[in-house]
Amino acid sequence: MSGWRERLTTPREQFIPPVVWVDDPATGGFAAVSKSSDETRWRALVDADEPIITQVDDGRTPPGGIGLQPSSSCSQPSLVAAMLDALGAGAGHKVLEIGTGTGWCAAELRSRVGEHGEVVSVEVDPRIAERARGALRRAGCSVTVITADGMDGYLPAAPYDRVIATASVRAVPRAWLEQTRVGGVLVVPWGTDYCNGTLLRLEVGEDGSASGRCGMNLAFMRVREQRRNYLEPSPAELRSAQRSTTTRSIAELYEMIAYSRAAFAIGLRVPRCYRTAEELTPDHRRIELHDTTSNSWARVDLTRGAEKSDVLQFGPRRLWNEADAAYDWWLTAGRPGPQRFGLTISPEGDHTTWIDTPTSATSWLVAGPQS
Ligand SMILES: C[S@@+](CC[C@H](N)C(=O)[O-])C[C@H]1O[C@@H](n2cnc3c(N)ncnc32)[C@H](O)[C@@H]1O
Incomplete structure (x- = not known):
């Protein structure tokens, strides 16, 4: 198949607004780039095979401010x-x-x-x-x-x-x-x-x-x-959270949160579980799982070289246990990648996912009409 440049006929330039937004490493947010003050950079963004952020924070942050969340873009x-x-x-x-x-x-x-x-x-x-x-x-x-x-x-x-x-x-x-x-x-x-x-x-x-x-x-x-937000564990929650450890290796933990393969399958098995990962220091990473609907969260702290990682869990759901079990399921199922999954939606709106064929014995309900 030919490259995307041959398959797309409409130049992007005429659709991109004069002010766009880019990652700002200094703040971890997004900063504006304007065509009038930095045309070279603006044009490089337009010509690249990358998405271009065209609005942040639903338009509440003006150029000059630091955006927190992209809310509109021109896709890659x-x-x-x-x-x-x-x-x-x-x-x-x-x-x-x-x-x-x-x-x-x-x-x-x-x-x-x-x-x-x-x-x-x-x-x-x-x-x-x-x-x-x-x-x-x-x-x-x-x-x-x-x-x-x-x-x-x-x-x-x-x-x-x-x-x-x-x-x-x-x-x-x-x-x-x-x-x-x-x-x-x-x-x-x-x-x-x-x-x-x-x-x-x-x-x-x-x-x-x-x-x-x-x-x-x-x-x-x-x-x-359908945006889902994460929870900020309070000091009281941190004190009363259930404490345990996991012997999952760092490679396994990374596999559980990496974009494709394992993470896709875990997401299909563990509903309403928003995931964040943060590098606190070069040797210390934190994974968090959040369910805002039941006020449950889990935190896994990984330290380079450690044999175990600390796990904290709070709320009615044990999100880490659920994700860990889903990862085991995925390993046993032969590590299926996203391309092996499919979805059938019934006339009533029930979403059933399956592996390989719609009639597969491995199928389960992942969402209802109101999800
Ligand atoms: C990735 S951008 C779309 C890119 C666009 N197709 C283009 O060519 O530039 C996603 C857009 O969806 C819009 N959006 C988000 N929720 C929406 C909704 N419920 N109904 C309609 N538009 C929505 C956002 O405001 C945003 O402009």
């Missing part, structure tokens, strides 16, 4: 090319995109569906939507940009031949399936709180169910309503 070009290949949008198709962002992906979709096709894109943030409308207009792309919560899809223009989300979800909203025609395709970044995530390609069946396989690993920003 090679990833967009892979997602569009999986989507298979072609001439005459009606396509729904969730997460307009800069409008660049919508423009690319527009060029694929041709003059008889249609692209509708839904963006939750009014200022981002307005900016994208302007950029699309200037680029001569006819795309309908709707300012709304994309979790509801966009019923007035349904049914769609193709649906693509460019923000990730833990569970695929019922509306997206109901608004896709039978035989239509959805491409959705899908993940768990523990691991975000994989590229899921679903096909809609006659009974309203949908099924498909996971693909490449990716990390997309979450749709706004």
Whole structure:
């Protein structure tokens, strides 16, 4: 297959705002780079095969401040090319995109569906939507940009031949399936709180169910309503937490939190478990697991050269024990990578994951319609 530059026809430059955000190593946050004051850097970002952060903190942090959380971006070009290949949008198709962002992906979709096709894109943030409308207009792309919560899809223009989300979800909203025609395709970044995530390609069946396989690993920003926050253990919680140790090696612990393979499977077995990892000193790392819904957390402190790591657990769930058991399960199952997993969504919205085939004996419920 040819490279992403040959597979994408729309230049990014005209869609990228004059102020973008980059990692700021000094603060651990994000700092603004503006085209007017540092055009060389801005242009290098536009030309690179990297995502570009175009908004932080839902627009609350202005340039000059330090952003804490990216809230809109222009996705990585090679990833967009892979997602569009999986989507298979072609001439005459009606396509729904969730997460307009800069409008660049919508423009690319527009060029694929041709003059008889249609692209509708839904963006939750009014200022981002307005900016994208302007950029699309200037680029001569006819795309309908709707300012709304994309979790509801966009019923007035349904049914769609193709649906693509460019923000990730833990569970695929019922509306997206109901608004896709039978035989239509959805491409959705899908993940768990523990691991975000994989590229899921679903096909809609006659009974309203949908099924498909996971693909490449990716990390997309979450749709706004599915962001999950972490807990800050209080001094009282730290004092009363259950203390134990683990003899897992540092290599095993890293495998449990690395993006692909083990972490993806652990996330599917341990629901509502948000994971953080922090380097406290070059010899001391801390892994934390958090379930904000039950106020449970676990902390594992790894020290280079130590034979054991200290474990603290608090709350009704023993999150470390759950993750540890899930890791054992994954080892016994033969270390399946994300590509061996798939997902079937019933007409009622239950999400069942499976290994290798939808009829596999190894399948379990991972999410309900309201997850
Ligand atoms: C990764 S960006 C999208 C990139 C975009 N497709 C592009 O080409 O620039 C994700 C976008 O999803 C939007 N978003 C988050 N939650 C949403 C929701 N519930 N409905 C619609 N848009 C949402 C964010 O505001 C953000 O602009």
